[in-house]
Amino acid sequence: MQNIEAQGERKADIELLQGLEEALHCTTCQIAVTQASMADDIQKCSYITSHYPPFFLNNNSRDDDISPTNTQSPSEDPSFWKHISVAQRERYYELVEQTLNHILDETKDIDPEVAVLFAHYQIDFHIRQHYLALRGILAFCRNADDMQQLRHWQWKMHDIDNMKPVNQHQVWLLGCKHAGWPDDKNLEMMHQTLMWKRAWPARRKRVAEVRARWAIIMEERRKQREMLLLKQKATITVRLYCRGELMDVRELKRIAHSEPTLRPGRLLQSSGF
Template structure:
């Protein structure tokens, strides 16, 4: 029988493979990133370049079930490379080659190693966006108001982390711009916002389907409550005691008594007329 840890790992792998498959055949995303963004992610330790091919660190499986006392280091291997198919692998390197050729054509004096790394980063960043589109923080936002509140809260936390004065009466914290996100140098949240908006029709359809299923469930619960009330009215609970001690509990059928009806002739006879 599959353990909870194995189930979580398998679910995380499936999410990664879903994002990988979407990104490999995506024709709508227009990802605009720079080498400065790559350098920043490498400096933060988010993009691992210690072995080939490089990968984003948070592509690891979930750590929900890992004990805080566990000191064993994670392998650091991206999950989708363990399950990637041959066709997906070929498509991945095909996209890397296209990005590399485009980069070499635009910049003649770029270092070949840097160009190869940046080509990988472009494809991995695109895969990451599709991956986060299914499990990123924006998936909790139902509408634009929720997203604005999330942005407001993140800017407020950023002001607190950087020890800037926070005025709770203001609509936006210090440094907050209407469409920007804090600490978003590589514009990852901007890309996530665009993907979130693009998925609005599918999300609205999903909400309608959930509401329809919930309406069916609520109607079934209403019928069950009515049946329970009818059953409760049809029986009566009788408890039998002997010298203060409960001896038995029985459910007896309630008998509905109707009002007696007398014929007019009997009424006259009983009245003496």
């Protein structure tokens, strides 16, 4: 059990490190976050400054599948700080410094401590988006229709949670009537949607490769079924009754015989010459 948990933790760390590497060298994302969204994440304990990385603290213990009679193994949260290289660390602080200078230039009367925290928040938020690009709920959406259905379902659950009347039979022909996502004050789902759309060509290529492999598998299954049918046609199952209720079930193989041929000598002998 402990080995399985250790493997899962190492996998989570590797995926987080991959998201860190992508975010450190990303030039396409336009992260737009505000101090209000940072305050909201801190209030919801989504961004815990006492833990590093602050966004990736798992409050749920991973002991659901451990027997109460066993000693609970300590659970760890995914962290790239244990495996980060020197170059990645330097690049991280370089981005934080660039963001901090940009914040100080735009806002003159901001508290320096708040500015430093907000600079770290922007970089950590960017890393989180790349981390969730492969692990988020949008990774299950194959196309735009799936994403619209997901948004529709989330808004329906949001209305139910807030005790709003819900029409179960209402269907929107053009997808969900809402353009945004529920409870998305920090616009995280909006950024995830943009990254999902940007990854569409790679996702379409991956789907085509999977379909090609599946076609090969189906062709092999078809050949196996044909061979099985030929084998079944070449055999016959008979029941030999021995005595009373005793019987023997045997499978006999049909053997195709050609026309009998006789050598000339035997043909003359059989004719009486």
